Amino acid sequence: GQQLNQSPQSMFIQEGEDVSMNCTSSSIFNTWLWYKQEPGEGPVLLIALYKAGELTSNGRLTAQFGITRKDSFLNISASIPSDVGIYFCAGHDSGYALNFGKGTSLLVTP
Amino acid sequence: GAVVSQHPSRVICKSGTSVKIECRSLDFQATTMFWYRQFPKQSLMLMATSNEGSKATYEQGVEKDKFLINHASLTLSTLTVTSAHPEDSSFYICSARDAVNEKLFFGSGTQLSVL
Numbered sequence: 001g002q003q004l005n006q007s008p009q010s011m012f013i014q015e016g017e018d019v020s021m022n023c024t025s026s027s028i029f030n031t032w033l034w035y036k037q038e039p040g041e042g043p044v045l046l047i048a049l050y051k052a053g054e055l056t057s058n059g060r061l062t063a064q065f066g067i068t069r070k071d072s073f074l075n076i077s078a079s080i081p082s083d084v085g086i087y088f089c090a091g092h093d094s095g096y097a098l099n100f101g102k103g104t105s106l107l108v109t110p
Numbered sequence: 111g112a113v114v115s116q117h118p119s120r121v122i123c124k125s126g127t128s129v130k131i132e133c134r135s136l137d138f139q140a141t142t143m144f145w146y147r148q149f150p151k152q153s154l155m156l157m158a159t160s161n162e163g164s165k166a167t168y169e170q171g172v173e174k175d176k177f178l179i180n181h182a183s184l185t186l187s188t189l190t191v192t193s194a195h196p197e198d199s200s201f202y203i204c205s206a207r208d209a210v211n212e213k214l215f216f217g218s219g220t221q222l223s224v225l
Binding site: 033035040041042043044045048088097098099100101102103 | 116119144152153154155156159201203205213214215216217218219221
């Protein structure tokens with residue numbers, strides 16, 4: 001599958017700070033998805049993006065589908081301790097299988 | 111919302127034995143299911159695509175005779191790890207694609223530990 005470059009690899013922040021992470025791909029994607037995974041669990045969908053330029057919010061989370069269709073970012077505003085986890089970007093081109101980024105590990109201190 | 115049930119959540123087995131993992135879509139029909147493997151602190155890697163009523167499509171480097179996939183109905187796919195070895199120890203995750211709206215839903219994963 002296509003390799004996605006996700007950064008940063010990890011973040012260690014204080015409660016209340018905003019967080020930003022992004023993903024780029026070498027090819028055009030039709031869909032970008034952002035997931036959160038907690039230890040011992042499967043990934044849970046946070047936001048799905050289906051159109052270039054689309055900006056979508058889900059509570060304190062905001063994600064955008066890049067105009068070039070090769071990138072996406074996820075922002076978390078006013079982070080709280082329960083935001084801790086690993087965040088993955090994922091996308092697919094013409095097929096149905098998802099390609100995942102390597103994940104961003106987020107730690108939030110009270 | 112749509113739920114994908116994956117069972118068992120955790121299994122420990124001896125080297126050489128076979129382990130079966132089930133993935134069920136509880137309130138929707140899934141013509142396609144996907145099996146992923148995730149090693150500690152790494153991303154999810156697609157192993158195979160399972161299509162109802164036909165043979166699975168395996169990704170490069172995944173042994174089809176070792177990881178047997180059966181998708182006999184629109185709500186159930188199984189992954190059997192045959193003659194498991196310690197290097198097969200991993201977190202296995204399935205996902206199912208809703209045949210109506212094409213959305214993907216993930217199971218909660220199976221942690222396999224081979225002694």
